[in-house]
Amino acid sequence: MYEENEILLDDLPKDYMEVNFGPHHPSTHGVFRFIAKIDGERIIDIDPVIGYLHRGIEKIAENRTYMQFKPLVDRLDYTGALNNELCYCLAVEKLMDIEAPPRAQAIRVICAELNRIAAHLIFFGAMGLETGAFTPLLFGFLDRETILNIFEIMAGGRLTFNYITIGGVREDIPPAVRTYFDKFKKEFPVKLKRYEELITGNEIFIKRLKNVGILKKEDLFNWGASGPVLRGSGVKFDIRKVEPYSGYEKYDFDIPVGTNGDVYDRYLVRMEEIKQSMRIVAQALDNLPSGDFTAKVPRVIKPPEGEVYVRNEGTKGEVGFYIVSKGDKNPYRLKIRTPSFSHINMLNFAASGNYIADAIVILGSFDTVMGSCDR
């Protein structure tokens, strides 16, 4: 009779349950949808569907001049907007052989690093929300307010800035930035220590995040991952050290690396990067050179013919611009390489075979922004 039952079970049509984690989802990553085939609680296959935020920026670039296109670059990775602007301006400056003066370079470094702290605070909040704690989200956003106040008096905006231009920055920084940042530097490390005790040392967090989503570096190279995802797996590689741009070789900072390759290590890497960024901003503000804040740039920007690819260490990974110019006012082709695109590409590989709860946490550890993935 047991054999009869077995044959009966083999004849029944079996299929895995398909669940749709739709574009409206409380895990705060923007409009992202994935269709998961699950067997009980285990995921067999993930099929991500993107394109809900596709705005056709690359096609728009072919009909705008270089200066007209610059505000659109902010909207790519809107949590770390100044890094995108920096990369675009560096690419155009490389085509035109312009070099920004030292004061402008120092101001650019300050902007980029402060933006990195702000973006990592959002990651901190979102990571708490993935695992189910509501408080880290509010703590992260509250501390981000101080940084956004600094940005407001410096660049004029809180989320998108249009501050870094081709040849330098748009305006000089007011001296109040120094006072605001000193206050931030005194108060924030205390809070960071408190967050570490509350969250990083929390037993439940460690159980949720450790040994989940382990990725080896050969696979990561093959898939094209970069940034903290790569650094969490033991690759001590940072574009700011390997191909320094905008004066990064003058500053002294460490690169945090993880040894295990799991979600917990990527989380720790980003928390440590916040401290290193504060070091860089303190050094830059201490040794701010005097001089012009922008170089002499012709009125109409017409780069000579050629192609160039410049990359940058953005908040989430490697941001790159590939510009093909034919000597016109408009670029002929502009390709934007974003880290979120490559990371979501990797989601099926990284999350298959895990539980649903783990897949959400792994996606959170990649720290993707849909504006950057869909362009």
Add this chain to the structure above:
Amino acid sequence: MEIINYGYKKINNRDVIETIRPKAEETGVAVKFSEFKDQLFCGIDAADIKKFCSLLNSDPALSFEYIKFLTAVDYVEYIEMVYCLYSFKNNWSIIIKAKLDGQEPVVDSITSIYRGADWHEREMAEMFGIDIKGHPNLKNLLLAGDEDGFPLRKNFEIKWEEREYVPPEKFE
């Protein structure tokens, strides 16, 4: 896992050319090198893409294991595919270009060598209409599928049109 430190290395494009050229000639791939503002470009035939990329990936002295991006540019008579690879060990970057036919571009997929090229190739297939042979899953990635023409080609008309949205029947 052990930590590998990649520090700052000064690169000389001459070294790269001298290392790649004999190996390429061995496998029978014709390569043309050019330089522009410290960047190394090399042009090859469209049919040799897979051979060249697998040579660059698997050779231990070259070890171009990281794919940065993959894109295409539409010059009206021909479409040029651009592959950008990077080697962590030597800090070398190389940009490979291959010319495809302007009307009916066809190229092989390098997804079997670099798995990260998967979505980049899908995006190029839908934006330029390039027929990529051997790709595991060639569906629309970013577009909705109701445009007439391929958006990033130069002959794509940008027009404003009000269209009614018809939702698909089952989620797909």
Add this chain to the structure above:
Amino acid sequence: MVWWSILLWALLKLVIAFLFIFITALILIWMLRKIMGHMQYRRGPRHHGPHGIWQTVFDTIKLLGKEDIIPSGVDRWTFIWAPMIIFVPSLMAFVFLPFAEKIVATNIEISLFFILAIMGLSIIALLMAGWGSNNKYALLGGVRSAAQMMSYEIPMLISAMGVVMMSGSMNLSEIVRAQQHIWYIVPQLVGFFIFGCASLAEINSTPFDIPEAESEIVSGFNVEYSGFRFAAFFLAEFVNLFIVCALAALLFLGGWLPFTNPVYGTIFFLAKTYVLIFAVMWVKSTFPRFRIDQFMNFGWKVLLPLSLANLFVTGVIVLMVDKFRGV
């Protein structure tokens, strides 16, 4: 006329219990929002009334006024009756809770046993809600919650048995009276901890709120409900919270002792219950949630052996003490 007055008296007690439940649920929801707010560097509701007291009332009125949406394809009977059935165990358990020396709606000899048995019936309502909504998220949430509640019933019951052995009766008023010399939390510390964890799992509160995990399955079995049906689930969760904390206060913290005066006794008992509720809300705003397999491991491999060991040790000590006293 005797049966007429008995019926009227029973009806009056029922109405008082009903009112008490609703007002308690409203107060608890307000308390949760304010406490969570203050712990997160903000202040919670502030506008309606001083410190936002009337906020929950207005929220309930809003929820009651919403359109009653029943999606097509649901199993009508289970979908409609699930929110009504979830109130039944809470209401029935309420009737047996003693508030002071003589203030209890009905006093029977096995009131603890009855309450613990009734609380298990809420699994049915959650399963009905999960199955009846024509939705995969709800199904996942309902099945998860059934697994969770069934696994954590056993440690809860066994840890309560330790108290019963020490006091010698299942009547809640008797248990409280037996704690005159020392509150049972001191000899039964392990039992208190187990009872606390298991009852948090029973009422689906963080860190065990996997059935309504908001970040993965978007509110679990609640997902298709709107309007007053959602309000029913929401209120029922807070009523369960009150009942479980009241039980813990009675079993381990000595109920209304040392006051035997009915007014002072009730106030002291409610104060102890609210201290425990504050502790639960504190945990709710601090901890993340477990993953389903880690948490089943915790229930079956840690809590169950621990509670059995607690039962064994308590039994041995009670026997030895009785023999020592020559009873």
